[in-house]
Amino acid sequence: MLKGGCNLNNRQNELLRLIVETYIKTVKPVGSKSLVKKLKCSSATIRNDMAYLESLGYLEKTHISSGRVPSETGYKYYVDNLMKPKELTGDEVLKLQTILNNKDLVISDAIVKCMEIISDITNYTSIVLGKDSDNNTLKQVSIVPIDDKKIVAVVVTNTGHVENKQSNIPEAISMDEMIKACELINRKLVGTKLSDINSKLEYEIKPIIASQIKAYERVMDFFYDAFNDFNVKNSDIFFQGKTNILKQPEYDSPEKIKNMIGKLENMDLIKKIETDDKDVNIFIGEENKFDPNVTVIRTSYNIDGEEGTIAIIGPKRMEYDKVVTLLNYLKNYIER
Structure with a gap:
């Protein structure tokens, strides 16, 4: 049994993985017909599996389509059980290494610049939280x-x-x-x-x-x-791509945009993202203390006593495999 408590068969796991990854890319509900060739089974079988996944709380129906979208529980199951590491492109590695190998940059500045690159690559908002210099x-x-x-x-x-x-x-x-x-x-x-x-x-x-x-x-x-x-x-909070999250389709109304801007400007709220955990951890929706409508992926770093947190804020419909790979790459490179 995979993590999450429900024993899905291989086809159902693959179906859920495809729905999550397709929705992340297209932002459109996923219907059974679009998955027939990939799963090599009938549309009726896929519809039955979709109904089963919906009954478990992994998928949700929308009002505008007969297709399904991942629920918060579905994203969590995907991250825990189905997500596969995504390799960085040569260009992405080159951009990061150019910064990290620049001897004219102190490590704190290099981290901030690397997070700017990661923000550009993902189109999400990145944050660097250093340990409060006042202490x-x-x-x-x-x-x-x-x-x-x-x-x-x-x-x-x-x-x-x-x-x-x-x-x-x-x-x-x-x-x-x-x-x-x-x-x-x-x-x-x-x-x-x-x-x-x-x-x-x-x-x-x-x-x-x-x-x-x-x-x-x-x-x-x-x-x-x-x-x-x-x-x-040495202000302990650095943003890169601060408005990137507002460009996501989820922020389709002035009210949603205003609410997120208010949270991004609330430094007490931002500081709740800080962590000492050495692993890259994913907090989806209600799991994070920042906003129940987003995902926060974060990890800590420690280089010669200089500690801090690097984090990405994006929609729950986040390209999880890419962000996790990028943060792991940066963390492992600077701490080696």
Whole structure:
């Protein structure tokens, strides 16, 4: 007996697989006549099997056709028992590897760009959720001179994430004063959560620097900008193809579109997609916490301590085999 509790025979399994995959491609109810040649049996036999699959809750009738469409239960049975891995094309592999082999990209940027490619390939919405940077702590901040006028602030977190902020040396401030301020920040703020940095800069660091450096406000502005820039760049949610899902036939009314836009803009709701599970998991309809009318396919990644979630949001009529293969490929490549 296959997963799902009902013992279908080989023909019925093949019939259900064909109906699911045909409907995914055509978005049209599937009738018995279109399946006769593929199944090599009579239309009457197929109709009887369709009626049986409908009685089990795997198929549904529509009001506009005598054909059937997969139900949510049918999609789940297909994913658990009938879906076969789908190979990537050479062009798809090349596009992903071009990004992944680019040594000029940090891994977090490479992941976001790869998810953009996956979104383009599938025409679904992709999301990258990094671990919330606010929970990271400061390990070190350093000042590196580029020339007489420019410096770089290098912020390093306890997870090993590094961000650079280049700027002009504040007017009327010497390099020695900048280094002195940087050393003070390291003494006082190493181990502080990034979410608490700004308040500590204001109430603990600023009074000390004000007593030592005449143009202290310019020094403080430099460090405010460095940490604010870090937090902006490390916003933990990245969308690619955000409007792709709205182009799907399921979103055929202003009300449906408005509802989905509202959910995509609800960051608390989006964060519910986050996972620590190492497998690629599929959540169809009511199984996901985001929206009962969609499917969410997601997995986690961990590269040298940098953790996050990659996910695809699409209709329940999703090309499951393709999306699972793409996410598995990306996850396995970056974690190898």
